[in-house]
Structures are given as C-alpha cells and as structure tokens.
Amino acid sequence: MFTKHVSKELSAYCQGELGSDDSRRVAEHILGCRRCRKDLEEIKLGIQFAERITHAPAPASLWREIESLLDQQSIPQRRLSRRRSWVSWRNAGLAAAAVIVTVIVVVSWYAIHSQDAPWEVVRLAGNPTINSDRIGDEGSLGVGEWLNTDASSRAQVKVANIGEVEVEPNSRLRLVKTQINEHRVELARGSMQARIWAPPKLFFVNTPSAVAVDHGCAYTLDVDDAGATMLHVTMGWVALVLGGRESMVPTGGRCDTRPEIGPGTPYFDDASEALKKALAKLDFEAGAEEALSIVLAQSRPLDTLTLWHLLPRLTRPQRERVYDRMVLLIAPPAGVTREGVINLDETMLDIWREQLKPVWQRDDPAIWKKLLGSVGN
Numbered sequence: 001m002f003t004k005h006v007s008k009e010l011s012a013y014c015q016g017e018l019g020s021d022d023s024r025r026v027a028e029h030i031l032g033c034r035r036c037r038k039d040l041e042e043i044k045l046g047i048q049f050a051e052r053i054t055h056a057p058a059p060a061s062l063w064r065e066i067e068s069l070l071d072q073q074s075i076p077q078r079r080l081s082r083r084r085s086w087v088s089w090r091n092a093g094l095a096a097a098a099v100i101v102t103v104i105v106v107v108s109w110y111a112i113h114s115q116d117a118p119w120e121v122v123r124l125a126g127n128p129t130i131n132s133d134r135i136g137d138e139g140s141l142g143v144g145e146w147l148n149t150d151a152s153s154r155a156q157v158k159v160a161n162i163g164e165v166e167v168e169p170n171s172r173l174r175l176v177k178t179q180i181n182e183h184r185v186e187l188a189r190g191s192m193q194a195r196i197w198a199p200p201k202l203f204f205v206n207t208p209s210a211v212a213v214d215h216g217c218a219y220t221l222d223v224d225d226a227g228a229t230m231l232h233v234t235m236g237w238v239a240l241v242l243g244g245r246e247s248m249v250p251t252g253g254r255c256d257t258r259p260e261i262g263p264g265t266p267y268f269d270d271a272s273e274a275l276k277k278a279l280a281k282l283d284f285e286a287g288a289e290e291a292l293s294i295v296l297a298q299s300r301p302l303d304t305l306t307l308w309h310l311l312p313r314l315t316r317p318q319r320e321r322v323y324d325r326m327v328l329l330i331a332p333p334a335g336v337t338r339e340g341v342i343n344l345d346e347t348m349l350d351i352w353r354e355q356l357k358p359v360w361q362r363d364d365p366a367i368w369k370k371l372l373g374s375v376g377n
C-alpha cells in the first residue's frame with residue numbers, strides 16, 4: 001500500500017508549501033506509515049528548536065562590532081590599505097556575523113508578528129457578531145474574542161494559513177491562541193465544520209467535555225447546551241482527548257462526549273442502530289453487561305474500531321469477551337496474544353491497532369480480503 005514514502009516532502013508539508021492535493025496525499029500517507037510519521041516528528045522538533053533560537057536576543061557586543069564595522073567602511077580607502085589583509089579578513093567575518101544577526105532579527109520579527117494575528121471572518125448569512133458588534137460582510141477575530149451566531153447567522157473563519165472553519169447558527173466560538181505551532185479555539189456551544197490542511201496536531205478545539213485534536217482532516221463538531229459534544233469525521237483522523245482518555249476517529253467515524261466523563265468510544269456511521277444505542281449505554285451509563293453483549297453481537301470487522309477502543313475501558317472479564325469476539329472478526333497479527341491484550345500490554349495494543357488501521361480507513365479491498373481470509377472460521 002505504501003509504495004512511496006513522503007520523507008522528502010515533509011519539510012514543505014510542515015511549512016504549508018504543498019498544494020492542497022499533495023498536502024492531502026502526504027497527510028494520508030503519514031497516517032498509515034510509521035517511518036514517515038517518525039520523520040515528521042523530527043522535522044517538527046527542528047521547527048520548534050528554530051523557534052526557540054529566534055527568541056534569543058543578539059548579544060550587545062555583537063551589535064557594537066557591527067556598528068564599528070559600518071564606521072570603518074566610511075574611512076577613506078588609502079588609510080586602510082596598509083592593513084588591508086587584516087581588515088578584509090575581519091570585515092569578512094563581521095559581514096558574515098551581520099548576515100546571521102539580520103536573519104535572526106528578520107525571523108524573530110516574523111515569529112513575533114505571526115503570533116496572535118487576528119483571523120479573517122466572512123459573513124455567510126444573517127448578522128454574526130464579534131464581542132457583540134455586528135461584523136458586516138467581513139470582520140476579524142482577535143485572541144480572546146467571541147464570535148457569536150444567532151438562529152439565522154453563519155460565518156466562515158480563516159484558521160491562520162492552515163484551514164477554515166464554518167460556524168453554524170446558534171454558536172459561540174472564541175479564538176484562544178494562534179501561533180506557528182498551535183492554533184486553538186473554544187467551541188462553547190453550537191456547531192462548526194473544520195477543514196484543516198496542516199500537519200497533525202496544530203489545530204485544537206476545546207469543547208466543554210473534550211479537546212478535539214486535528215490529524216489532518218475535515219470534521220464537524222456539535223456542542224449542546226449541556227456541554228455534550230458530538231464529533232463526525234468526514235476525512236482523515238481526529239482525536240478526542242480528555243485527561244488520560246483518547247479516542248481516535250477515522251473518516252466515517254463518530255464519537256460522543258459527556259461533561260465529567262470525557263470522550264466515549266468511537267463508532268462508524270454505518271454501524272447498526274442497536275450497536276450505537278448499546279454503546280451509548282456502555283459509555284455513559286452504569287451496569288452495562290447486557291449492552292456489551294449487544295455491541296459484541298452486532299460488531300462487523302469494521303467495528304473492531306469500537307472494540308479496540310473499548311479494551312482499556314472495561315473490566316478484565318469484559319476484556320476477555322471483547323478479545324474473543326475481535327479474533328473471530330479479524331485474526332490478530334503475530335506477537336499479539338490473548339494474555340497480553342487482556343493485561344493491556346501497550347506494545348501489543350499498538351501493534352494490533354496498526355494492523356487494523358487500514359481496515360478502519362477502508363484503504364484497500366485487498367487488505368480486507370487478506371485480513372478476513374486469515375480468520376480460522
């Protein structure tokens with residue numbers, strides 16, 4: 001499946017220099033390729049390191065050297081000729097230092113000024129407001145400001161240079177932070193659709209019951225008045241996290257959250273209604289043995305997404321039931337044992353998830369056939 005690695009394109013991808021088709025192709029490859037994901041992490045570390053450098057001020061002594069160099073350049077040439085070799089050597093060194101300082105200053109200026117720059121807002125319908133002022137056809141949303149839509153208003157918000165968000169009626173959205181390595185909004189209530197073409201983990205949405213972490217994708221978020229959130233992913237992957245709980249949701253997947261509890265278990269749009277109902281019970285209500293039986297009985301191979309996420313959230317006897325059902329749907333890869341999974345061995349769970357990802361992403365029918373064909377019954 002991963003015939004061509006994308007390592008060479010990762011730097012351009014991180015800087016937002018790829019076209020949207022290439023950016024999408026790279027993002028999709030990264031999701032399924034451990035090697036390129038590792039390369040991406042290294043490049044992102046490099047970017048963070050470079051950022052730290054830009055914040056270090058140039059030492060005052062270096063400035064004095066440069067000033068004296070500039071003074072010397074105004075001295076008549078004949079006075080310099082006697083010590084030409086020394087001067088030209090020294091000048092070359094100082095000129096190089098000046099270039100370095102100039103680069104640092106320019107990059108610092110860019111880093112400082114690209115931080116917290118307001119986002120463009122376009123009115124799509126009705127009368128959206130920013131901090132209770134109507135915006136007309138266009139407006140700008142600064143850090144800390146609230147964008148509000150009433151029952152007949154909609155607005156589009158440009159997420160710096162990495163994507164866009166459509167804010168639906170009856171919504172409240174605040175810009176929390178916008179910096180080169182983190183763009184964050186808060187959706188207090190209502191609905192938004194996000195389309196993000198940045199590398200993973202640059203765009204975050206705080207909701208009352210979880211944080212949505214973008215992994216290169218398109219999705220919608222709905223927050224009701226009680227603070228419950230519903231995530232629906234239309235392309236790529238999104239993680240919902242709160243405390244130690246994390247739910248990874250692929251294309252076609254959904255995940256619900258509740259205040260005080262956090263993210264529930266991800267499931268697919270086309271899972272059976274009985275499964276969805278029983279899963280909500282299992283996630284958010286107590287005493288759910290019967291609900292678990294329904295989820296297990298209703299699971300298709302695709303629903304191993306749900307079963308895999310359930311493992312660490314259940315009791316040991318319940319995990320045994322989940323494991324026994326999962327291996328009937330798709331045989332586990334070599335090195336993954338019943339004992340290990342039931343003891344929540346992290347490496348084994350990771351290996352199994354990596355094997356299942358192509359199934360959850362519905363990547364390739366051949367992979368389906370191979371995995372399903374490996375099942376004994």
Ligand SMILES: [Zn+2]
Pocket residue numbers: 002004005006007029033034035036037
């Ligand atoms: Zn790769």
